[in-house]
Amino acid sequence: MGAAGSKLEKALGDQFPEGERYFGLENFGNTCYCNSVLQALYFCVPFREQLLDYYANNKSIGDVEENLLTCLADLFSQISSQKKKTGVIAPKRFVQRLKKQNELFRSYMHQDAHEFLNFLLNELVDILEKEAQAVKSDPETSSPSDKTANGPKNAQANGALKEPLVTWVHKNFQGILTNETRCLRCETVTARDETFLDLSLDIEQNSSITSCLKNFSSTETLNAEDKFFCDKCCSLQEAQKRMKIKKPPHILVIHLKRFKYIEQLGRYKKLSYRVVFPLELKLSNTVEDADSEYSLFAVVVHVGSGPNHGHYVSLVKSHNHWLFFDDENVEMIDESAVQTFFGSAQEYSSNTDHGYILFYECLGSTSNKS
Amino acid sequence: MMMHNNGNNGYGNGVMTSASPTTTSLSSSSASANGQSTQQQQGLKTYFKTPEGRYKLHFEKTHPPGILPYSHGKSVSQITLAHLKEKPTQAGSASSSGASTSGGVRNAAARLLGVGGGNGSRALSFVGGNGASKAANGTSRSSSLAGSNGSHSMLNSNYDGKGTYLMFNVGDSLFVSDLNTHDKDPIKSLHFSTSNPICHSFDPEAKDGHDLLIGLNSGDVYSVSLRQQLQDVGKKLVGAQHYNKEGSVTNSRCTSVAWVPKADGTFVVAHADGNLYVYEKSKDGTGDTTFPVVKDQNQFSVAHARSSKSNPIARWHICQSSINGIAFSSDGAYLATVGRDGYLRVFDYQKEQLICGGKSYYGALLCCAWSMDGKYILTGGEDDLVTVWSMEDRKVVAWGEGHNSWVSGVAFDSYWSSPTSDGTEESVMYRFGSVGQDTQLLLWDLSMDEIVVPLRRCPPGGSPTFSTGSQSSHWDSICPVGTLQPAPSMRDVPKLSPLVAHRVHSEPLSGLIFTEESILTACREGYVKIWVRPSNSESQSSNPEIPVGNSSKELPPLPGKTGASSYKSVHLLIYSSNTFS
Ligand SMILES: [Zn+2]
Numbered sequence: 001m002g003a004a005g006s007k008l009e010k011a012l013g014d015q016f017p018e019g020e021r022y023f024g025l026e027n028f029g030n031t032c033y034c035n036s037v038l039q040a041l042y043f044c045v046p047f048r049e050q051l052l053d054y055y056a057n058n059k060s061i062g063d064v065e066e067n068l069l070t071c072l073a074d075l076f077s078q079i080s081s082q083k084k085k086t087g088v089i090a091p092k093r094f095v096q097r098l099k100k101q102n103e104l105f106r107s108y109m110h111q112d113a114h115e116f117l118n119f120l121l122n123e124l125v126d127i128l129e130k131e132a133q134a135v136k137s138d139p140e141t142s143s144p145s146d147k148t149a150n151g152p153k154n155a156q157a158n159g160a161l162k163e164p165l166v167t168w169v170h171k172n173f174q175g176i177l178t179n180e181t182r183c184l185r186c187e188t189v190t191a192r193d194e195t196f197l198d199l200s201l202d203i204e205q206n207s208s209i210t211s212c213l214k215n216f217s218s219t220e221t222l223n224a225e226d227k228f229f230c231d232k233c234c235s236l237q238e239a240q241k242r243m244k245i246k247k248p249p250h251i252l253v254i255h256l257k258r259f260k261y262i263e264q265l266g267r268y269k270k271l272s273y274r275v276v277f278p279l280e281l282k283l284s285n286t287v288e289d290a291d292s293e294y295s296l297f298a299v300v301v302h303v304g305s306g307p308n309h310g311h312y313v314s315l316v317k318s319h320n321h322w323l324f325f326d327d328e329n330v331e332m333i334d335e336s337a338v339q340t341f342f343g344s345a346q347e348y349s350s351n352t353d354h355g356y357i358l359f360y361e362c363l364g365s366t367s368n369k370s
Numbered sequence: 371m372m373m374h375n376n377g378n379n380g381y382g383n384g385v386m387t388s389a390s391p392t393t394t395s396l397s398s399s400s401a402s403a404n405g406q407s408t409q410q411q412q413g414l415k416t417y418f419k420t421p422e423g424r425y426k427l428h429f430e431k432t433h434p435p436g437i438l439p440y441s442h443g444k445s446v447s448q449i450t451l452a453h454l455k456e457k458p459t460q461a462g463s464a465s466s467s468g469a470s471t472s473g474g475v476r477n478a479a480a481r482l483l484g485v486g487g488g489n490g491s492r493a494l495s496f497v498g499g500n501g502a503s504k505a506a507n508g509t510s511r512s513s514s515l516a517g518s519n520g521s522h523s524m525l526n527s528n529y530d531g532k533g534t535y536l537m538f539n540v541g542d543s544l545f546v547s548d549l550n551t552h553d554k555d556p557i558k559s560l561h562f563s564t565s566n567p568i569c570h571s572f573d574p575e576a577k578d579g580h581d582l583l584i585g586l587n588s589g590d591v592y593s594v595s596l597r598q599q600l601q602d603v604g605k606k607l608v609g610a611q612h613y614n615k616e617g618s619v620t621n622s623r624c625t626s627v628a629w630v631p632k633a634d635g636t637f638v639v640a641h642a643d644g645n646l647y648v649y650e651k652s653k654d655g656t657g658d659t660t661f662p663v664v665k666d667q668n669q670f671s672v673a674h675a676r677s678s679k680s681n682p683i684a685r686w687h688i689c690q691s692s693i694n695g696i697a698f699s700s701d702g703a704y705l706a707t708v709g710r711d712g713y714l715r716v717f718d719y720q721k722e723q724l725i726c727g728g729k730s731y732y733g734a735l736l737c738c739a740w741s742m743d744g745k746y747i748l749t750g751g752e753d754d755l756v757t758v759w760s761m762e763d764r765k766v767v768a769w770g771e772g773h774n775s776w777v778s779g780v781a782f783d784s785y786w787s788s789p790t791s792d793g794t795e796e797s798v799m800y801r802f803g804s805v806g807q808d809t810q811l812l813l814w815d816l817s818m819d820e821i822v823v824p825l826r827r828c829p830p831g832g833s834p835t836f837s838t839g840s841q842s843s844h845w846d847s848i849c850p851v852g853t854l855q856p857a858p859s860m861r862d863v864p865k866l867s868p869l870v871a872h873r874v875h876s877e878p879l880s881g882l883i884f885t886e887e888s889i890l891t892a893c894r895e896g897y898v899k900i901w902v903r904p905s906n907s908e909s910q911s912s913n914p915e916i917p918v919g920n921s922s923k924e925l926p927p928l929p930g931k932t933g934a935s936s937y938k939s940v941h942l943l944i945y946s947s948n949t950f951s
Contacts, residue, residue: 204774206809206878210754211774274878276776276807278733278752280712284860291859293732336642336692345809345877345894 008086008323011332016085017319023079024328026090032327033113034095034105036312037120039325040298040359042076043316044251050168051076068120069127071097088328113300113312114198114255114357121173121197128167173197175249178287181222183230184238190231193246198253198357205273206345209254209281209358217243217285245286252283252294252360259307268307272351274343277358279335294360301341302356310352315341418872420813423904428888431547431898432554433540445566445587446778447538447896449881451549452572452582452596454533534885535596537582539567540896544584546600549900561605564588571637572596573629580611580651583637585624589614591639593651613639613649618659619682620645626695630719631702639682640693640707646686653681661685670715672722686722688715695737699744704761706747708735713854714749714759726764728855731755736776741800742784746816748802750777756804758816758866766858768816772868775808779882779892783813786884803889804868807878811891811901812868874899 008022025035042048055073058064071094079089099106102119166174179192201212219242222228228239256275259268281294297317304310313326315338322338324331341355416427534549544567545556560567565588573581580593584607591613602608614620622643630636635651645664657679664671664687671687691710698705704725705717712734715727733752740747746767747759756770756777786801800816877893884890889901 206775206807208752208754208775208807211808274807276752278776280732280752282732282753282860289859289861291857293857 006086008330008332012321015321017321020085020318021079021082022086022318022323022330023082024088024325024330026088026092027327028090028092028095030110031091031095032312033111033116034098035091035327036300036314036325037113037117037357038072038075038091038094039314039316040300040357041072041117041120042079043298043318044172044359044361046361047169047172047251048076048080050172052080054168066093066097067127068094068097068101068123072120072124086330110309112259112307113302114200117253117300117357118198121169124169125167128169129165132165132167170195172251173249173253175199175245175252176247178244178246179241180244181228181239181241183228183233184240186230186232186237188230188232196249198255200255200257203256203258203271203273203275207273207275209275209277210284212256212275213254213283213285217245243285245283248283248286248290248292248362250362252281252362254358254360256354256356256358258302258354258356270302270305270307270354272305272344272347272349272354274345275355276339276342277355279338281360293363295363296338296358297361298359299338299341299355300357300359301353303353305352312356313353414873414876418811418870418874418901420870420904425889425901425903427899428902429549429552429900430554431536431538431549431556431900433538433543433545433556433559433896445539445541445568446880446894447540447892448569449883449890449892449898450537450570450572451883451885451890452535452537453574454535454597535600536890536898537570537572537596538892538896538898539570542566544570545896546596547898558600559605560584560599560607562586565590568624569627571627571629573637575631575634576629577634580635583627583629583639585627585639587623589617589620589622589624589641591624591627591649593637611651613681614647614659619647619661623692625693628696628698631698631700633702638686638696638705640688640696642692644687644689644691644693644709646688646693646696646707647682648684648686649682653679653683657681670724684722686717689713692734694735697738697740697747699740700742701744704740704744706738706740708738708749708751710734712751712857714738714747714757715854716747716759716761724852724854726761726852726855728759728766729857730757731769731857731860733776736778737780739781739802741782741802746782746800748780748782748804750780750804750806752776754806756780756802756812756814756866765855766863767818768866769863770804770812770814770866770868772812772814772871773804773806773808773810775806775878777804777806778878778880779805781882781884783884783889785886788815803882803884805874805879805882805891809873809875809877809879809893811870811872811874811879811882811889813870814866814868816866874901 009016025038027035051073054069055077058070058073064070075089075091075094082089098116098120101123104119105111105116174195174197177194177196179194181190181192182188183190199213199216201209201216203212204215219240221238221240223238227236228241229235230237230239254277258271258273260271261267262269277296277299279296281296282292283290283294295317299315301313301315302310303313311326313324315333316323316325322333322335324333324337340351341353343354344351417424419425536547536549538545538547542562542565544560544562546558546560547553547556565586567584568587569585571583573583580595582594582596582599584592584594586592592607592610593613594607594610598609599607620641620643622641622645624639625642626640628638630638630648636648637651638646638648640646657677658675659680659682661673661675667687667690669687670689673685673687675681675683688707689709689711693707693709695708696705698719703719705719707715707717709715712730712732713727714730714735716725717723718725730749730751731753735749735751737751738747738749745761747761749757749759750773751757754771754773754775754777756773757766758768758770759765760767781803783801783803788799788801802814802816804812804814806812874891875893875897877895877897879891880894881892882890888903890898891901892898
């Protein structure tokens, strides 16, 4: 393990990014689902920085009851403050806390990385919201987390009744979808907004993420059994429905629905489809022509042919280098190696390493020249 | 076969080389822009409809089973067409050999070809297009080949007498197939033991000597005479000239090779490190092959070799990331490159200057091709779009939407003429095609009249601004950089819809070539399909003009309707190995 670390250091040489740490995570028996997601989150730089800020500010106000947020902050701070540049860390406290919190993750069974990510982000949001409420009920205490994360207080007060609190987790990951339904009789468009922390996309063989996103937003006709109740017509009507992205998130997390329930089999099956994902992406299914560019910075990869077993690894882009994290091991890989995780064009293939969760970061609205 | 048999709809057939009656009776639903998933589950059809008629699957070319690309993602099969005219055999005339191990075979072949006149020891078997005759050497092995041209009487096996060959790389091999035969199997395989062949190019204008370039994953480049390879029995290159030997110039992977049109024997090699090298095939390359360090990685710069003996003669530093595709305009005046950074760049080749270029909507660009008249460039890439770039306007004039995945091959159909065109300049139309990783072939019509350009046209004087770089030294002149356009906004570019969308293979596609008679599609794993154009009776316009020149680097200009007699063809002599034992 130590040798592997030095190998990575050698590979990076004088290109080793200043202040950056590349640490593998020990596996506590089928915790690769957790490790792969943690690495992706660690290298989500805005998230990491805000988490470390939170940690720094929370330490100053003394002991806080341990929760997933403090455990995660503790782990990230432990990694970032290592003297050595590479090595292995055991995320013991975090994993213990996770198992305590949710019995789903308690077993030694193979777990779903997307379920874990979803659970974790929602848990972090819950904790931050509870903290903010506690602060509100006791205005004497000024919480540093409030300052750093929740923006000006008056904005919060304005929308206090209607709008849910926007935490820094939201600011990173939350987007808004709008569900537009057009009644085919009266042409009235009913729009309903919903927030999301990640997008789960249906996939097709030999397609691209661009195409999957298009299908996600394609127009669907509601008819027959599935009519729409139009408030204006006051009756069930045929309608057209489509999902568009009203507010694109800063960090776009795309989950490929590779595990599909097959009714005939009565179980889940892994779809090994080849779904190509570009290193840069723009969303075409937005309400307004956004044209803002996203850049891929992490991929959680599922290795294996079935849903109930297998392994998770992650690919991470850090300071223009791509790294491969496989529990304790960290290696440098060439950017062109990313394409070996697209999937298989044929159903039965020896290649079982498939991109499962993609992390894109918005580069801002100006197109960047290379 | 590779096809999935889908039992419940009757579409599944083994895809033979001709359309089966059951499939032809089914109406084609493939003309919709978006091949939907339900359609993709069905078997592959053996034809597709266009306004001018049906294109039918004519031939298929593959490689022997069991040869799998050893490294996924590294070896994508590319296709090159070569047309060999009849001429005296030139075995042994190649200048030098980089493949010394095969020297014995080469010499033997040259001897057997009758260079030394008749000695009675010839025992040959002719294998034209049909590999089956390899086994038939008992009957044909004693034919005599007195004189360099020999007798043509035995060469009828070369199906229709045309010497058109298809080359495609798979794994560590480069295969050569006779284009105009039913035979699926290649007639020749060239094995590369050290690294995979990645790209290749044939020079239809080569007067003599080497006409085939092969670029390897290791960065090595070979030039050979295709004819000489076909005449040799071995699996190794013969009479090859080796460039960038042992990475003396660069260790970076070759991504694309091209002969410079109208510049007999000059060629360029693009690499994954963003550099492009210019070579001359006549030069030995024994001189100093090192170039100065690129000073500014972000700047286009050209460095010329220190010595006139050196080969390569120049290095073009184009970008920091991989160059994925290159294409010369048919007159050789301009060179277009596309790359990982998403930029199309167009250079004045003689002046070594960046003229114009622009960025994809997003993601890398993977392929590019010129229109015959040099007015338009097609690009395809990771934004799933086919982009039409206008040289006149120096900007993107249309986006073709229709692929469900990355666009891996584009080409203009230079043999197509609009059925309605009456030759007036007003209604200039272009037909082009694209293939993608969605396994689809799309055909498009481009009529510039129909495209409503929402933005004002760039003024004719909207030339790129040049930065005045100082000449640092006599061999390293920093060329000024032309203006590259940023990615256009979605709403600003007119959209095209495909005329035809047809799922042609079960694997992602990698290449596309238009010939006078057909469309060739290739998939990444090295299966090639030849779709014959609608027959004259079906076609509205039966007399397309044959343009001169190339529409892509891979498309040699096939001569017009020449009498079949003038195609007595290349001698395809494959010697059974026991001949030499
Ligand atoms: Zn209504």
